[in-house]
Amino acid sequence: QLLLEESGPRLVKPSETLSLTCSVSGGFINSSDYFWGWIRQPPGKGLEWVASIYYNGNLYYNPSLMSRLTISGDTSKNHFSLRLSSVTAADTAVYYCARGVHLVRGVWGDWGQGTLVTVSS
Amino acid sequence: DIVMTQSPDSLPVSLGERATINCKSSQSVFYSSNNQNYLAWYQQKPGQPPKVLIYWASTRASGVPDRFSGSGSGTDFTLTISSLQAEDVAIYYCQQYYSTITFGQGTRLEIK
Numbered sequence: 001q002l003l004l005e006e007s008g009p010r011l012v013k014p015s016e017t018l019s020l021t022c023s024v025s026g027g028f029i030n031s032s033d034y035f036w037g038w039i040r041q042p043p044g045k046g047l048e049w050v051a052s053i054y055y056n057g058n059l060y061y062n063p064s065l066m067s068r069l070t071i072s073g074d075t076s077k078n079h080f081s082l083r084l085s086s087v088t089a090a091d092t093a094v095y096y097c098a099r100g101v102h103l104v105r106g107v108w109g110d111w112g113q114g115t116l117v118t119v120s121s
Numbered sequence: 122d123i124v125m126t127q128s129p130d131s132l133p134v135s136l137g138e139r140a141t142i143n144c145k146s147s148q149s150v151f152y153s154s155n156n157q158n159y160l161a162w163y164q165q166k167p168g169q170p171p172k173v174l175i176y177w178a179s180t181r182a183s184g185v186p187d188r189f190s191g192s193g194s195g196t197d198f199t200l201t202i203s204s205l206q207a208e209d210v211a212i213y214y215c216q217q218y219y220s221t222i223t224f225g226q227g228t229r230l231e232i233k
Contacts, residue, residue: 039171047163047171047214049222063122063221096170104176106218107161109183111170 002026004097004112012091012119018084022097022112023077030055030075035100038071038082039108040093043116050095052105053080087119123147123217127225133233140202142228144215149195152219159219162191162200165227166211174213175200207232 008020022036029036037052037060051071052060061069065084073080084091094114101109124147134140150159158178163171173182175191178198188203202209210232215225 046227047165047216047224049224098170101173101176101182104218106159106222107173107176107216108163108171109173111172114170 002099002110004099004110006095006097006112006115008115008117010115010117012087012117013121014088014119015086018087018091018117018119019081020095020097020115020117021079021081023079024099025078027099028075029053029073029078029080032056033102035105036073036080037098037100037108039096039098039111041096041114042090042093048093050084051082052100054105089119091117092119093117122221123150123219123223125215125217125223125225127213127215127228129228130226131229131231133231134202134205135233136207137204138233140205140209140230142200142213142215142230144193144198144200144225146196146198146217150217150219151195158194158198159217160191160193160198161216161218162189163214163216164209164211165214171214202230205230205232 003025005023012018038050068085070083096114097112098108099110101107126145128143160178162175165171179191212227
């Protein structure tokens with residue numbers, strides 16, 4: 001049974017860097033069968049794809065966020081991480097980590113429960 | 122970016138009746154080399170993460186009841202629930218993965 005769990009600070013100050021980690025159990029981020037990614041959802045609003053990573057090191061970023069984003073993976077710890085710099089209130093959202101549908105890039109079949117990150121001083 | 126527009130924003134439907142949600146993309150999401158439409162549908166209930174229902178426009182994800190079906194091609198797509206059940210009350214999102222992933226704004230499905 002795949003389990004995805006987001007962790008990281010829930011409160012981040014404006015202009016600082018948001019850092020989140022997705023711990024994976026029941027699956028391996030170095031599998032060639034799946035993509036891994038982050039999707040966010042501001043409170044009461046819709047979904048926005050943030051970034052994705054593939055086992056071979058290929059990285060995919062939302063162009064509107066790319067200049068502030070870093071996604072990375074650590075196969076030894078079986079987790080992947082997100083860093084978003086220079087945050088503002090507009091980055092306040094529930095951040096979900098997810099695993100793609102088998103062999104399909106861009107469709108998210110398994111999700112973590114999400115973590116609400118608030119940007120506020 | 123490809124803009125995804127769903128209609129309606131809110132849809133009241135009686136239990137047992139058919140529910141139809143539309144999704145239109147600002148450009149085609151059909152890839153001729155593999156004859157696939159890069160379009161997915163998700164269901165999100167309050168306090169829960171989204172759940173994928175359909176991908177490749179009409180392929181049901183594992184475990185999804187067959188009352189859910191997807192259709193359409195190119196720029197116009199439809200999610201149909203053939204007989205609405207109480208547990209289907211949720212917000213439904215379409216999403217394209219032809220290029221930079223984008224979602225529709227969501228359609229809130231409620232019981233009439």
